[in-house]
Each structure stands twice: as structure tokens, then as C-alpha cells.
Amino acid sequence: MIENIIPSKIETKQLYFQLADDLSADLLVQSFNYLPFIFISKFNTEKDYPDKVPLDGTTIDPTDIIYIKLHNSQFLPEIELYCDDSKGVLFNDFYPFDHDTLISIFVKSNSENTFPIRMDFRVTEHETMKVDDEKNVFKYLIKGILDVDDLYYTKYDLRKGTSFDVLKKLATDIKLGFSTNIQKSDDEMKWINPNNTYLNFIEDITKYAYVSDESFIWTFIDFNYNLNYIDINVELNEMIKNRETMSTNKQIVLEEKEENVLLYLTNNTAFKMTNHYINRFNLVNNSFRVNLEKSYKMKTTWYNNNENTVYKKFVNELKTDPDPDKLKVLLDEYSEIKCKNLNDDYFIGKLDTDNVHKNYFFTKMLNIYNLRALDKIKMIVTLNKLNFSITRFQTLRVEIYNPDDMFSTDANEKGPLDNLNTKLSGFWFVTGINYLYKRSGGVEQEIVLMRRDLNLEYGKGTGENDMRKEIPK
Numbered sequence: 001m002i003e004n005i006i007p008s009k010i011e012t013k014q015l016y017f018q019l020a021d022d023l024s025a026d027l028l029v030q031s032f033n034y035l036p037f038i039f040i041s042k043f044n045t046e047k048d049y050p051d052k053v054p055l056d057g058t059t060i061d062p063t064d065i066i067y068i069k070l071h072n073s074q075f076l077p078e079i080e081l082y083c084d085d086s087k088g089v090l091f092n093d094f095y096p097f098d099h100d101t102l103i104s105i106f107v108k109s110n111s112e113n114t115f116p117i118r119m120d121f122r123v124t125e126h127e128t129m130k131v132d133d134e135k136n137v138f139k140y141l142i143k144g145i146l147d148v149d150d151l152y153y154t155k156y157d158l159r160k161g162t163s164f165d166v167l168k169k170l171a172t173d174i175k176l177g178f179s180t181n182i183q184k185s186d187d188e189m190k191w192i193n194p195n196n197t198y199l200n201f202i203e204d205i206t207k208y209a210y211v212s213d214e215s216f217i218w219t220f221i222d223f224n225y226n227l228n229y230i231d232i233n234v235e236l237n238e239m240i241k242n243r244e245t246m247s248t249n250k251q252i253v254l255e256e257k258e259e260n261v262l263l264y265l266t267n268n269t270a271f272k273m274t275n276h277y278i279n280r281f282n283l284v285n286n287s288f289r290v291n292l293e294k295s296y297k298m299k300t301t302w303y304n305n306n307e308n309t310v311y312k313k314f315v316n317e318l319k320t321d322p323d324p325d326k327l328k329v330l331l332d333e334y335s336e337i338k339c340k341n342l343n344d345d346y347f348i349g350k351l352d353t354d355n356v357h358k359n360y361f362f363t364k365m366l367n368i369y370n371l372r373a374l375d376k377i378k379m380i381v382t383l384n385k386l387n388f389s390i391t392r393f394q395t396l397r398v399e400i401y402n403p404d405d406m407f408s409t410d411a412n413e414k415g416p417l418d419n420l421n422t423k424l425s426g427f428w429f430v431t432g433i434n435y436l437y438k439r440s441g442g443v444e445q446e447i448v449l450m451r452r453d454l455n456l457e458y459g460k461g462t463g464e465n466d467m468r469k470e471i472p473k
Contacts (some may be wrong), residue, residue: 007177068080163187284378299346
């Protein structure tokens with residue numbers, strides 16, 4: 001399980017609400033239940049505005065927001081705002097110079113037991129579009145990256161230790177928190193940053209981080225300003241092996257009461273009024289293409305300068321709880337292509353063990369190979385009720401039901417809860433979470449899910465169908 005072992009010390013900007021009276025204040029508070037709060041500000045100096053009082057910031061009127069998208073599916077969280085400007089300030093007073101413009105967001109949690117989202121982003125792109133031939137009507141597309149300046153400073157740096165220790169210390173130095181599911185790594189060396197940004201330095205350390213041959217590593221920064229250092233294979237296996245100890249989620253029910261329920265998602269319409277319900281999804285299975293691109297079997301080769309020796313080692317595709325009666329690994333074990341599609345001589349360089357850890361080259365390929373394997377099946381699901389209990393890099397139970405089909409061979413025998421797709425249902429891995437507000441459609445949560453296997457007997461094990469007992473009356 002991923003645990004936060006060092007809290008973030010990042011201080012977000014204090015927001016100011018432009019209100020005329022108590023009624024305006026009440027309306028603003030109520031609006032938090034339905035849409036994000038957006039604030040644009042500048043870091044002005046007297047030199048910039050010698051004849052004016054520096055402007056601190058302005059709210060974006062909710063009626064001006066066409067859409068907001070909060071991204072967290074890559075290493076860094078990012079924001080995208082597309083809006084009108086009824087106040088007429090984005091083209092003049094708050095037009096960015098370089099590094100002086102901030103876009104702040106607040107998204108209220110729909111549960112007292114989960115944290116809201118409160119983040120600041122530096123504006124990286126400010127696009128102004130005249131959209132009417134006759135009128136001076138402007139629309140604005142504003143994009144930003146996470147406001148942690150230390151990530152973007154370049155520096156010559158040398159740090160000695162394991163990747164675990166070095167990344168934990170780096171996070172502390174730039175006031176980020178640190179979350180992990182790893183106790184220690186086996187990769188002590190001198191990690192050199194040759195005047196790259198700390199952002200590049202963290203990503204470079206991640207490529208060569210090694211815990212064991214049964215692990216592959218990834219890092220990212222979450223919505224709470226924590227650097228996450230994750231052994232993905234641990235997370236892929238943890239919930240599968242502990243099906244009866246599922247995490248709980250606070251479900252929004254009638255009369256604004258909350259109940260403890262299992263954390264899962266489903267397209268079963270019986271759950272349509274809850275934050276478990278999948279409104280839309282896009283499912284892509286590209287297993288064969290991924291297997292061909294990464295090769296069914298790969299053997300890496302490197303040269304050890306110290307020993308004057310060439311080494312070869314197979315890079316294995318790791319498995320999720322390899323039970324042939326439960327899961328179908330999407331890599332044909334007995335096909336001819338697995339034997340003959342072999343990358344037998346992937347040369348990854350010359351190794352000097354005086355400078356790097358002994359698995360330096362091998363672990364890079366181990367990480368790349370298994371991260372690519374995770375992309376065999378990808379599903380992007382959309383919820384129209386936010387579920388803040390879902391976090392990145394956790395294993396999440398998902399139940400997918402087949403569409404109603406009157407021509408199905410056993411359609412007459414199936415009840416409303418028997419049309420379960422047993423192959424696609426099961427445990428999926430959350431790799432991205434994005435929040436989207438659209439003026440025409442309200443708030444949505446987009447969740448990126450991946451897996452490298454299919455189920456054979458989902459729904460037949462003990463306790464696997466408990467969620468069906470929770471259908472609202």
C-alpha cells in the first residue's frame with residue numbers, strides 16, 4: 001500500500017473572494033458544490049506598474065468558464081482553462097509576461113472523509129482568440145504546469161545513496177511530500193545531475209532505480225504535492241491477493257447521508273445515482289501490437305569494463321498473481337511466435353561498476369519493458385459524480401456488464417445482474433485521474449485504467465460479488 005511518509009510543505013497562494021454582500025457569499029459557497037473555483041493572479045512589482053497599485057488577482061466568473069481540465073496522468077499535474085472574459089481583464093490587466101502569472105484552483109470534495117483539491121499552476125500558455133467576425137469577442141485558452149519553482153531550476157548536483165534515499169531527500173529539499181510502497185532499494189551509487197532541472201534529475205533516477213528483478217518503478221507528483229516513488233508490481237498484486245480487505249469509500253446517498261461501501265466502479269445502471277457509476281468508457285485492447293513492439297522475449301546485453309566481460313540477461317514480463325485458473329496473461333505461452341519473436345541482442349552500453357550500481361543497465365530495460373506491457377489493455381472511464389477515494393497507482397475493482405442483447409444465446413436465461421462480462425471485470429490499475437468541468441455538461445472525473453491480463457473466472461470466487469448486495473432500493 002502506498003503511504004505518505006513525509007507531508008508536503010508547499011504553501012499555496014491565499015485566495016481572495018470578490019463579494020459584494022452576504023447573499024453573494026452564500027451563493028459562492030453553494031457554487032463550490034457544483035463547479036471548481038478559479039483564481040488568476042500576477043506577481044507584480046512597482047517597476048511593472050509604476051503608476052498603479054499592483055493587482056493581486058481576479059476570480060473567473062463561473063458563467064465565463066467553457067471548460068476546465070485538471071490533468072494528472074503524466075509525471076506532473078497540469079491545468080487547462082478555456083473561458084470567456086466578461087470582466088475584460090485577461091487581455092490587459094492579467095496578460096502574462098513570463099513567469100508572473102498564476103492560475104489557482106479549488107475543487108470541493110463531496111465527502112467529509114476525503115481532501116479537496118487546492119493547487120497553483122504557473123501559466124505556460126495564454127492563447128487569445130477573436131471568434132466573431134463583426135464583434136470584438138475574445139475567448140481564452142490558458143494552460144499551466146505545477147507551481148513548484150525548484151523543479152525547474154538547473155543545477156550541478158551529486159548525491160550518494162540509493163534511489164529511495166536520494167529521491168526522498170530531493171523531495172524534502174524542494175518541500176514536496178514523499179509517498180511510497182517501498183522500504184528500500186538496492187541501487188546505491190553516486191547520482192549525478194549535470195546541470196539539468198530537478199524535474200529531469202528525478203525522471204532520470206527513476207529510469208535506473210532498482211529494487212529487485214520482480215519490481216519495476218515509476219514516480220509522479222500527485223494532487224497533494226507528494227512525490228510518489230512506486231513499485232508498480234507490488235500494487236498490481238496487492239489487492240488481488242487481499243480481495244476480502246477492499247478499501248472502503250464514502251458513497252453519496254439520499255438525504256445527504258454517507259455509508260461505508262466497497263471501492264469499485266461499474267456500468268450497471270442500478271448504480272446510476274452513485275459515484276460508482278461509469279457513464280462512459282473507451283476500451284482499447286492492443287495486446288498483440290504491444291507484444292510485437294516490445295518483443296515477446298527480450299535478452300539484454302551489456303559490457304562490463306571492470307571485468308572485461310559481456311553479460312546477457314532475459315528481461316521478463318512480470319505477472320499479476322499468476323494463477324492459470326483465474327487469470328489469462330495476454331502473452332501466449334505456447335504459441336510459435338513467442339519462441340521465434342526474440343530480441344536476442346539488445347545492447348544497452350558499457351558499464352563501469354565503479355560509478356554505477358551493478359544492475360544499472362538491466363533495470364532500465366526492466367522498467368521500460370514492464371511499463372510497456374501494462375499498456376496492453378487501456379480503458380478510460382468517465383464518472384459524472386466525483387469519487388475522491390480513487391487515487392493513482394492503486395488497484396481498483398471494476399465490474400463491466402454486457403450491453404442488452406436480445407439475440408444472445410442465453411439472453412432468455414439471464415437476469416438483470418447476470419450479464420456480467422467476466423473477462424473484463426476484475427481489478428484494474430489506475431494510472432491517471434483527470435477532472436473536467438464543462439459549461440454544457442457539469443463536472444466529470446476521467447479515470448485512466450490499465451491491465452496486462454484478463455479474468456477467466458471472475459465472479460465465482462468467495463466474496464467477489466458482495467457489491468451486488470448494495471444496489472440502492
